[in-house]
Amino acid sequence: MQPSRIAVAGASGLIGSALVRSLTADGHEVVRLVRRVPRGEGEVRWDPEGGRVDAAGLAGCDVVVNLAGAGIGDRRWTEAYKTRIRCSRVLGTAALAKAVAAMDEPPRVFVNGSAMGYYGETGDRVVDESAPPGDGFLPELCVEWEGAAAPAQEAGVRTVFTRTGLVVARGGGAWGRLFPLFNAGLGGRLGDGRQYWSFIALHDEVAAIRYLIDTEGLSGPFNLTAPTPLTNREITEAMGRVLHRPTVFAVPAPVLRTVLGEMAGDVLGSQRVVPKRLLEAGFTFAFPEIEGALKAVA
16 A cells, blocks of 8 residues: 555544554554644544534545544443443544545545444354344444444445454453453453453454555445454453463352443353454454464563
């Protein structure tokens, strides 16, 4: 890919910051969307929940990537926080999609974040991108989140949705909390441990986003998960082997529900999600297995 001008919303997050590092290392010009007053030419102001974007700052961008949104696992899901999660994603996506659609020279691709939460509880059933949305807060959020990108799609901009799984990384997300516990010898399965966790190494997450940007003709939803989802019990055992720590502790489901409230359903729920479309498109995972993904960041 020739050096491009690429706008990134959510550039300070776990995935966004890793993507920006990868792009700049390869000589691309990255424009960061920020909520404060811009501090230089590499920043463009926007107000995602207010629906405002400095569209002039997007001029010349070949690609727009939207990874912005309040953290789904950052805190207990009160009604107020669920509203914040929804607004930060849905309204922000709508603002960017409308700005992209109104540009005299729109970008060639709009990549919009999403999540494997789209599918809801799947049990032992393997699901790919052809599966319908599930029931509950996260599936409903994902449907609305992806739907907010309609203005860009209607304007003819190639639009991609990245339905991301649990990202294996030390700097944030679920594993940002798991690593300290396991390193302290306090790690263990959650609930009965039979629920499937569809994971992806941070390296592969960034590589997949870049692959979707670079490969013409790819649009619509793509599951960004490793091809080998495992149960929580299996992942717990792998964490113990890689970190050389015991994994005798277990957190009973009732305790998780008491501590996490509604969000416990996401932790205890089973999602056996596979990246069918990504594999069919020719993408190769560097870390298809959990132990390799863990060793890369351990």
